[in-house]
Amino acid sequence: MRGKDVTLEGVSITYPNGFTAVKPTSLRIEAGEFFSILGPSGCGKTTILRAVSGFNEPSEGRILIGGEDMAGRGPNARPTALIFQNLALFPLMPVWENVAFGLEARGIGKRERRARAQELLELVALGDQGDKLPSELSGGQRQRVAIARALAVEPAVLLLDEPLSALDLKLRQHMRAELRAIQKKTGVTFIYITHDQGEALTMSDRIAVMNNGVIEQVGTGDDVYSRPRTAFAASFVGEINRIDGRIESVDNGTATIATDLGRFRARNPEQLAPGAQAMLFVRPEAVIPEHGENRIAARLVRRDLEGAFLNLFFEAKGVEFAVHVTNDGAAPEVSGDAPVMLGFAAKQAVILPTGPLARTGQELAAQ
Ligand SMILES: Nc1ncnc2c1ncn2[C@@H]1O[C@H](COP(=O)(O)OP(=O)(O)OP(=O)(O)O)[C@@H](O)[C@H]1O
Ligand SMILES: [Mg+2]
Incomplete structure (x- = not known):
């Protein structure tokens, strides 16, 4: 054959x-x-x-x-x-x-x-x-x-x-x-x-x-x-966090996006120009407490044990953030209101044009 x-x-x-x-x-x-x-x-x-x-x-x-x-x-x-x-x-x-x-x-x-x-x-x-x-x-x-x-x-x-x-x-x-x-x-x-x-x-x-x-x-x-090229591809293929915003400046393949949670720098593969409405995407495994140039102060609201991995769910100004970490004993505990500083590297995040997103299983079930 x-x-x-x-x-x-x-x-x-x-x-x-x-x-x-x-x-x-x-x-x-x-x-x-x-x-x-x-x-x-x-x-x-x-x-x-x-x-x-x-x-x-x-x-x-x-x-x-x-x-x-x-x-x-x-x-x-x-x-x-x-x-x-x-x-x-x-x-x-x-x-x-x-x-x-x-x-x-x-x-x-x-x-x-x-x-x-x-x-x-x-x-x-x-x-x-x-x-x-x-x-x-x-x-x-x-x-x-x-x-x-x-x-x-x-x-x-x-x-x-x-x-x-x-x-x-x-x-x-x-x-x-x-x-x-x-x-x-x-x-x-x-x-x-x-x-x-x-x-x-x-x-x-x-x-x-x-x-x-x-x-x-x-x-x-x-x-x-x-390296997703559209908002839909980013959110359909695997889990991903997203934050809405507007492009503030661009520089050599990266852009800075202004959002309610602060300014973040990330890859800009679609060469969006300053002023454009856009979305920042970052995978749960790319977010690490206390690391990376982009920082978000967030509150840990849930901690799900998966065995070798932990799924941590954070909240910052009404935006939910999922973080996957290995279960090495270093992950934070859910403890009152003390914020945790989350971080991610610019090269691990991507800014894409605002477009249709994949619906999650929960959203589909609620229809
Ligand atoms: N014979 C038909 N006449 C009119 N519309 C149709 C016909 N067959 C399919 N469609 C529509 O075309 C669209 C694509 O259908 P298709 O069967 O290709 O989807 P799919 O991606 O294979 O979905 P699934 O994963 O559910 O199998 C759907 O909106 C469907 O309702
Ligand atoms: Mg089919």
Whole structure:
């Protein structure tokens, strides 16, 4: 098997009811890459994937796979295979027949189908499970059968739409490593859709962060986590603290922002100019009591033990601040009103244009 590259050139997708689920998007996914599209429910992830696999056509723009324009080609005429959000194995067929299902339509005889299914089952570490029924397997094993079945037609591009969402947390974490290993072994291009940032960060070569029909940032896990380019990317990928303000001055890649909590200096990747409304972002693990050039006097209101780590929650003039520290005995105790001086380095914080933010689980639950 060998992967192919996938290119989107100005692709937009509008549904018949007039709703544009994907706004004009250009993107290149390299051959053999593990590429994730990460974004909240309803942002357009499945819509993009269905367009790549040929279940719907872009309203504008082109999709190329291995340099070939896919316009007018249905799903069976494309070098892709799709694993749906809710996978469905045939319950009355043994596992190996499930895997070989797509081969029968291609006129391949039973003996060869069986041999090919066996190879694929070995690839997903189910070599001795071929004669069982899907109901006799665990959730993770069934997921691997679905992957083997998708690989049976030798796709150059495997499209995976939240394939782990039905599994429990432990199994999901285990399957991350398995999926990554299968991708490496086969060299097939994987386009993996998820709204779970942990999944995207652990498995992907690169991640596209998507919001409301727009891909806001494409980069490695490090890029999107440590160097977010939009307010949404900063707050969707991992936990982050934020403070509203206005740019006061700029200097050589950094800016100083004036806020209710004081003035802070931080990176200014979007080259915002003095006067601009902006937001300062800093990760909980980048805030350290009594360290760094930026200082905030805050009151410790809660202290949650996580074992090796402590989550400290501070409050300063109505703004909440989360701080993650290692549990080394040096963390402050919750003690009345005495303020603690929090600090962070300018290079560990970023100032970005004010824009839509990711909603937290709590905000979503309150709706
Ligand atoms: N057939 C359709 N007609 C009109 N609108 C649609 C149709 N299918 C999806 N949409 C809308 O398009 C938007 C994107 O849907 P899509 O299924 O791509 O989201 P998603 O990112 O995959 O979400 P989830 O994580 O919940 O699966 C949503 O607002 C959805 O309501
Ligand atoms: Mg979806």
